[in-house]
Amino acid sequence: MDQNDLYRELRSKVALWANERGGLYKYAEYLCLAPDFAYLLARMMLDKRVPLKAKAKVGVVLVYFISPFDLIPEFLLGPIGFGDDIILAVWTVNSFLQSVDRQVLVDNWPSHSDFLVQAEKFMAVADKYLGKSMLTKVKNYFVSWWK
Secondary structure (H helix, E strand, O other): OOHHHHHHHHHHHHHHHHHHOHHHHHHHHHHOHHHHHHHHHHHHHHOOOOOHHHHHHHHHHHHHHHOOOOOOOHHHHHHHHHHHHHHHHHHHHHHHOOOOOHHHHHHHOOOOOOHHHHHHHHHHHHHHHOHHHHHHHHHHHHHHHHO
């Protein structure tokens, strides 16, 4: 299965899950950022314009994405468990803005929307529903790797 197929399959599963739960459908837009950011990170691993140090960060984040054991586990909570994965991805992408040309991120973003706008929207919702303490926990969990 190639990246595009995996990306489309994951987005479909998240949308179906949210639709089946009625009221949660309004959050599907944010939960669907998980496949968007996973796709972006996978593409960055293959992009020759991305420095090796940045690719090392991407590798760690991708392993975290696919790991069943993380701060908010998907196997227990379904797509809501992507919250910590998205937070970590957004934080990582934000750190790339210092070492990777923004155009590299734009070129690899799978959606027509601006990735920074999407990241800001997600972080506002995460901050509201998960609280700053969860955002801080996710950041602190990985902060030593980024130095």
